[in-house]
Amino acid sequence: MAETAAPATKKNLSLRTSPAALLRAAFETGSVRGSAELSETSFLTMVGVRVNRDSGAGQRIASVTGGLPAKCGEVAGAGDTSVLWLGPEEFMVVAPVEAHESLGGDLLQALREALADGEGQVVDLSANRTTFELTGPRSRAVLEKGCSLDLHPRVLKSGTALSTEIGNIPVVLWKISDESFRIFPRASFAEFLGRWLLDAMREYASPEVP
Amino acid sequence: MLLISCPNCGSRDETEFHYGGQAHVPYPENPNELNDVEWSRYLFYRENTKGAFAERWLHSTGCRQWFNMLRDTVTYDIQAIYPMGTPRPDSPAATSSNPGTKPGTTAPEGATK
Ligand SMILES: [Zn+2]
Numbered sequence: 647m648a649e650t651a652a653p654a655t656k657k658n659l660s661l662r663t664s665p666a667a668l669l670r671a672a673f674e675t676g677s678v679r680g681s682a683e684l685s686e687t688s689f690l691t692m693v694g695v696r697v698n699r700d701s702g703a704g705q706r707i708a709s710v711t712g713g714l715p716a717k718c719g720e721v722a723g724a725g726d727t728s729v730l731w732l733g734p735e736e737f738m739v740v741a742p743v744e745a746h747e748s749l750g751g752d753l754l755q756a757l758r759e760a761l762a763d764g765e766g767q768v769v770d771l772s773a774n775r776t777t778f779e780l781t782g783p784r785s786r787a788v789l790e791k792g793c794s795l796d797l798h799p800r801v802l803k804s805g806t807a808l809s810t811e812i813g814n815i816p817v818v819l820w821k822i823s824d825e826s827f828r829i830f831p832r833a834s835f836a837e838f839l840g841r842w843l844l845d846a847m848r849e850y851a852s853p854e855v856p
Numbered sequence: 857m858l859l860i861s862c863p864n865c866g867s868r869d870e871t872e873f874h875y876g877g878q879a880h881v882p883y884p885e886n887p888n889e890l891n892d893v894e895w896s897r898y899l900f901y902r903e904n905t906k907g908a909f910a911e912r913w914l915h916s917t918g919c920r921q922w923f924n925m926l927r928d929t930v931t932y933d934i935q936a937i938y939p940m941g942t943p944r945p946d947s948p949a950a951t952s953s954n955p956g957t958k959p960g961t962t963a964p965e966g967a968t969k
Binding site: 717816 | 864865866868869871872917918919920921
């Protein structure tokens with residue numbers, strides 16, 4: 647399985663389509679500048695890792711990723727590789743597009759080698775979810791319309807990632823900074839959630855009613 | 857809407873969870889020795905407790921881990937949340953002399969699943 651892709655030369659990836667590609671124009675026009683802006687970041691490398699972080703394999707994997715998060719909400723990682731906590735022994739590694747082996751990246755291979763024959767798994771999940779970026783001072787208000795978590799900054803700190811539901815869609819919600827969120831819906835829910843977010847953003851395009 | 861406190865994730869809405877039925881139903885020691893009636897008792901027959909009831913829950917949208925909960929089926933009061941495989945904690949309702957609760961409903965054997 648590992649030997650199927652021989653990334654010797656650059657593949658022609660021009661034909662691949664991201665899950666919310668059909669909404670690109672709608673995201674453009676639906677974004678409210680300086681208030682709430684929405685876009686899709688396509689094809690990020692994502693790896694599902696299941697391992698006990700205290701085991702030998704867990705420690706080897708941690709040395710590849712730059713640590714594994716210890717508890718719910720935590721994000722570990724180093725450089726442009728981040729590891730999100732999904733469960734006590736389940737993590738999601740998020741890395742740039744180029745980290746994928748189809749583009750010559752070695753992240754997956756390094757993780758597989760770190761796991762070796764230890765207990766756990768390393769699975770390429772890059773096509774499982776897509777990434778939405780929601781930014782702007784109103785982004786929290788947009789999310790609060792369909793998320794039951796307490797998103798107030800005194801509870802949800804920047805650099806926290808949580809599995810939850812937005813608009814009844816299961817997502818991983820990652821607060822990057824005070825006014826920017828990354829949302830990871832599964833590919834098949836991307837269009838629905840994209841349209842749901844656009845609808846939630848719409849009111850901010852009009853001037854506030856005094 | 858119940859607010860359920862997941863041992864891993866903290867308080868979350870009930871919609872993030874799935875119900876797993878009665879807790880502490882031990883897998884038969886030797887299933888081959890059971891007759892059909894006994895096997896059906898194990899598979900399908902569960903308590904229908906009015907009051908404190910030990911049940912399994914799964915945090916399906918969050919950490920995807922199972923845990924046990926002691927919940928009052930009348931008031932929906934969540935009395936305890938405790939890990940899989942640990943015995944049912946004695947609840948105040950269970951120890952008080954309540955003529956409505958049947959004897960022998962507490963099965964303190966360690967749960968297997
Ligand atoms: Zn949980």
